[in-house]
Amino acid sequence: MSTRLVSFLLGLLAAALALVAAFAITSLVLIIAGDPVGEVWGEILTFPEQRNLANIINNATVLYLSGLAVAVAFKMNLFNIGVDGQYRIAAFVAAVVAGEAWLPGYLNTALAILAAVLVGAAWAGIAGLLRATRGVSEVISTIMLNFISTSVVAYFLRKAAVREEGSNTLGTKEIPEGSRIPSFSIGDGPGTEIYGFIFIAVAAGFAYWFVLNKTRFGFNLRATGQSTTAAVASGISVKRMTIGAMLISGGVAGLVGLPILFGDSYSYGSTFQSGLGFAGIAIALLGRNHPIGIALGALLFAFLDEQSNPLQILVGVSPDIVAITQGVIVLTVVISYEIVRRFGVRLEQQQVAKADRPVDEPKEVTA
Amino acid sequence: MSNPVPEVPAVRLQGIGKRFPGVIANDNINIDVMRGTIHAIVGENGAGKSTLMKILYGVQRPDSGTIEVDGTQVSMGSPADAIKSGVGMVFQHFQLADNLTVLENVVLGAEKLHGIGGRARKRIVEISDSYSLGVEPDELVEDLGVGARQRVEILKVLYRGARTIILDEPTAVLVPQEVDELFGNLRGLKDEGLAVIFISHKLDEVLSVADEITVIRRGTTVTTVTDPSSVTARDLAELMVGSELPQASSEASTVTDEVLLSVQSLSLPGSGARPLLDDLSFDIHRGEILGIAGVEGNGQAELVEAIMGMRERATGSIRLIDADLSTASTRQRRESGIGYIPEDRHRHGLLLDSPLWENRVLGHQGRPPSVKHGIVDKRAARQDTLRIIDEYDVRTPGAGVLARALSGGNQQKLIVGREMSGDPILLIAAHPTRGVDVGAQAAIWNHIKTARREGLAVLLISADLDELIGLSDRIEVILRGRFVGSFDPSDVTPQQLGSAMTGAGASA
Numbered sequence: 001m002s003t004r005l006v007s008f009l010l011g012l013l014a015a016a017l018a019l020v021a022a023f024a025i026t027s028l029v030l031i032i033a034g035d036p037v038g039e040v041w042g043e044i045l046t047f048p049e050q051r052n053l054a055n056i057i058n059n060a061t062v063l064y065l066s067g068l069a070v071a072v073a074f075k076m077n078l079f080n081i082g083v084d085g086q087y088r089i090a091a092f093v094a095a096v097v098a099g100e101a102w103l104p105g106y107l108n109t110a111l112a113i114l115a116a117v118l119v120g121a122a123w124a125g126i127a128g129l130l131r132a133t134r135g136v137s138e139v140i141s142t143i144m145l146n147f148i149s150t151s152v153v154a155y156f157l158r159k160a161a162v163r164e165e166g167s168n169t170l171g172t173k174e175i176p177e178g179s180r181i182p183s184f185s186i187g188d189g190p191g192t193e194i195y196g197f198i199f200i201a202v203a204a205g206f207a208y209w210f211v212l213n214k215t216r217f218g219f220n221l222r223a224t225g226q227s228t229t230a231a232v233a234s235g236i237s238v239k240r241m242t243i244g245a246m247l248i249s250g251g252v253a254g255l256v257g258l259p260i261l262f263g264d265s266y267s268y269g270s271t272f273q274s275g276l277g278f279a280g281i282a283i284a285l286l287g288r289n290h291p292i293g294i295a296l297g298a299l300l301f302a303f304l305d306e307q308s309n310p311l312q313i314l315v316g317v318s319p320d321i322v323a324i325t326q327g328v329i330v331l332t333v334v335i336s337y338e339i340v341r342r343f344g345v346r347l348e349q350q351q352v353a354k355a356d357r358p359v360d361e362p363k364e365v366t367a
Numbered sequence: 368m369s370n371p372v373p374e375v376p377a378v379r380l381q382g383i384g385k386r387f388p389g390v391i392a393n394d395n396i397n398i399d400v401m402r403g404t405i406h407a408i409v410g411e412n413g414a415g416k417s418t419l420m421k422i423l424y425g426v427q428r429p430d431s432g433t434i435e436v437d438g439t440q441v442s443m444g445s446p447a448d449a450i451k452s453g454v455g456m457v458f459q460h461f462q463l464a465d466n467l468t469v470l471e472n473v474v475l476g477a478e479k480l481h482g483i484g485g486r487a488r489k490r491i492v493e494i495s496d497s498y499s500l501g502v503e504p505d506e507l508v509e510d511l512g513v514g515a516r517q518r519v520e521i522l523k524v525l526y527r528g529a530r531t532i533i534l535d536e537p538t539a540v541l542v543p544q545e546v547d548e549l550f551g552n553l554r555g556l557k558d559e560g561l562a563v564i565f566i567s568h569k570l571d572e573v574l575s576v577a578d579e580i581t582v583i584r585r586g587t588t589v590t591t592v593t594d595p596s597s598v599t600a601r602d603l604a605e606l607m608v609g610s611e612l613p614q615a616s617s618e619a620s621t622v623t624d625e626v627l628l629s630v631q632s633l634s635l636p637g638s639g640a641r642p643l644l645d646d647l648s649f650d651i652h653r654g655e656i657l658g659i660a661g662v663e664g665n666g667q668a669e670l671v672e673a674i675m676g677m678r679e680r681a682t683g684s685i686r687l688i689d690a691d692l693s694t695a696s697t698r699q700r701r702e703s704g705i706g707y708i709p710e711d712r713h714r715h716g717l718l719l720d721s722p723l724w725e726n727r728v729l730g731h732q733g734r735p736p737s738v739k740h741g742i743v744d745k746r747a748a749r750q751d752t753l754r755i756i757d758e759y760d761v762r763t764p765g766a767g768v769l770a771r772a773l774s775g776g777n778q779q780k781l782i783v784g785r786e787m788s789g790d791p792i793l794l795i796a797a798h799p800t801r802g803v804d805v806g807a808q809a810a811i812w813n814h815i816k817t818a819r820r821e822g823l824a825v826l827l828i829s830a831d832l833d834e835l836i837g838l839s840d841r842i843e844v845i846l847r848g849r850f851v852g853s854f855d856p857s858d859v860t861p862q863q864l865g866s867a868m869t870g871a872g873a874s875a
Contacts (some may be wrong), residue, residue, distance in 0.1 A: 215742055222723075223725075229587055229715050230729065235700070348769055
């Protein structure tokens with residue numbers, strides 16, 4: 001359909017616009033700081049080597065899950081800032097469950113994944129419940145829960161941890177080899193392995209798309225996100241949807257740390273990667289809450305992170321410059337999507353006006 | 368009134384027009400407001416009063432036409448421009464900071480005029496005394512009653528040097544005694560040579576206070592009455608709604624004795640002592656349209672929402688044929704056969720940023736053809752949307768268009784079509800033709816009459832008395848949450864209804 005094509009092209013245009021603006025602003029920062037603009041971009045925009053490519057894909061897998069978790073809540077106009085706390089507490093529980101190995105082989109893996117999803121959901125569900133029953137803003141409660149989760153994990157880590165020989169780092173028991181998720185290689189040589197968890201991430205993306213766009217639950221969720229009042233009048237229980245959306249968002253958030261846990265670290269220690277939940281907010285915005293868009297956003301963020309690593313050594317510029325780019329992208333994306341959206345609405349209204357013309361001039365009045 | 372009228376009007380609006388995409392809010396508005404007068408602007412909700420006032424106060428720019436203040440043409444791009452040319456506005460919803468004093472509220476944003484200390488206080492007392500507003504500069508706003516807060520708002524605009532004051536529905540928030548006080552204040556302003564523009568849809572109040580009355584209908588000025596004593600509220604009402612009245616009386620009655628909806632002792636507590644709904648009981652029969660008449664805010668909206676299950680605190684019993692819906696959820700009620708045309712289609716009826724076919728699904732998530740086994744059937748929903756577009760004459764290029772892009776009348780026709788889908792037993796129509804064009808209005812009336820012929824029970828709420836009389840088989844008058852009179856539309860006049868609506872029968 002032509003209108004669909006138009007809206008698709010408009011979407012692409014918006015993203016391109018945002019990227020160009022973000023690169024321009026970053027360049028401006030580099031110029032003001034007196035850094036070599038050309039060399040920085042030259043270094044970042046080279047095609048990554050196999051080793052780097054594997055890192056990018058692995059990182060993107062993790063970021064993708066984080067973006068999905070945030071996007072579920074976004075679809076209902078809920079702002080789940082607590083993905084960070086949710087994935088850490090969930091990864092910790094999963095590490096403990098998998099490390100204890102109550103079940104053999106992949107049954108153990110499945111149990112640990114299930115535990116992570118349930119813990120993530122429960123942690124986010126607290127915020128959902130508070131919002132639905134007492135009207136507490138989920139923004140505030142999820143931020144608070146992030147802090148609580150950090151402390152809770154730190155506390156229990158001491159109880160559950162085993163200290164490795166000759167090391168100061170604390171960690172949970174290592175996951176037995178039979179319960180790890182095997183990686184596969186995309187090239188030759190070391191460091192070119194991709195987490196097997198990527199397939200679960202892809203499945204999660206598909207499930208996200210299916211549930212939101214094809215099911216009645218997803219319809220209700222999107223309807224509530226668009227207009228609470230219309231949702232209530234149509235018979236949707238907004239309270240139930242609020243709790244449901246937060247549970248799902250938290251459940252997906254529970255998956256975020258698992259690619260690393262089952263594919264790389266095999267235990268949860270004090271050095272487990274943090275901050276993935278906040279990147280997810282930016283990525284969900286960038287990807288417009290669309291499963292493919294989020295994937296592209298995650299790849300872009302992972303690409304920038306990876307490619308900026310050698311900047312310090314090669315051109316003497318701090319890799320933090322890409323954090324500026326990433327931040328600016330979020331801002332430009334929000335602006336350019338809004339501009340393009342207004343343009344699209346205008347275009348459509350003109351079409352409708354044409355269809356309305358045959359009879360007489362529309363003479364409507366609204367307050 | 369006996370005030371000498373100067374030659375040059377305080378405010379002259381000429382040929383004002385304002386279009387929003389797909390909608391004409393104002394079209395060729397012409398008004399002259401003289402100094403030393405209270406000029407009322409009346410019109411139905413959605414007639415374009417608010418847009419007009421926003422234009423006059425610089426919130427929106429007109430697409431065409433000119434504004435003159437005291438004989439000089441002005442261009443107002445912002446409220447600051449309006450204040451500079453001496454036009455001030457008192458909003459229906461007060462813009463006061465509760466935790467600040469009157470003085471602080473008044474000087475807020477106008478610190479340059481008289482400072483924030485002694486000089487400002489002196490000026491406030493001066494203004495308060497000369498217009499007898501009785502405002503104390505050092506009182507906390509949170510300690511003030513509604514009437515006093517409104518006087519602070521008036522003082523605020525006077526302090527900023529306004530010579531023309533616009534009041535948007537100022538009596539909506541006041542009790543009768545406060546209304547009388549307000550009118551006293553307004554007459555005081557008038558006597559000091561100010562121009563007061565008074566927006567309202569309460570006709571009796573307008574008649575009692577205004578020197579001139581301009582009627583707006585469907586975005587354009589119908590007429591200006593220069594001698595209010597020469598007209599009645601009925602005359603004004605006719606001017607407001609126009610003459611396109613429905614002709615249902617010629618149709619044979621289809622009322623049967625089979626009760627479809629039975630409501631018994633429905634009550635809804637309010638925030639104060641007075642309940643919003645007070646022990647309402649009524650039946651609607653197959654093929655019957657029950658009309659509810661009442662001044663806005665007397666429980667109509669609450670009645671509808673209580674029947675729809677949107678009010679948790681409502682008590683009483685609601686039966687639809689054999690099903691007891693007293694404690695059912697909104698969804699269960701809808702699925703038992705209630706169609707609902709909401710009063711505010713943007714807030715309650717549509718997902719504005721979703722395509723039409725998704726709007727077709729809304730409210731029918733549990734039912735075929737659009738949803739089967741929990742899965743949304745997009746193709747079937749689209750097809751059924753196309754059916755509605757065709758049968759209900761919704762003017763749109765297709766079912767994939769966003770609801771926002773349609774004009775008000777077409778949005779409403781889509782809603783009527785949707786609510787008539789799925790074989791409803793009861794149709795609730797709240798202000799079904801509010802803010803729609805004449806063509807759509809006639810079409811919607813026809814659909815409601817068709818529903819009645821097909822044996823539905825219809826509950827019709829409307830502020831348009833002629834619409835009520837034209838369509839209903841029986842009219843109940845609601846006042847402060849209770850039914851106060853039952854009328855047969857074939858021998859009732861709008862005047863009789865009007866007096867029942869206001870209770871004492873004191874006004875039309």
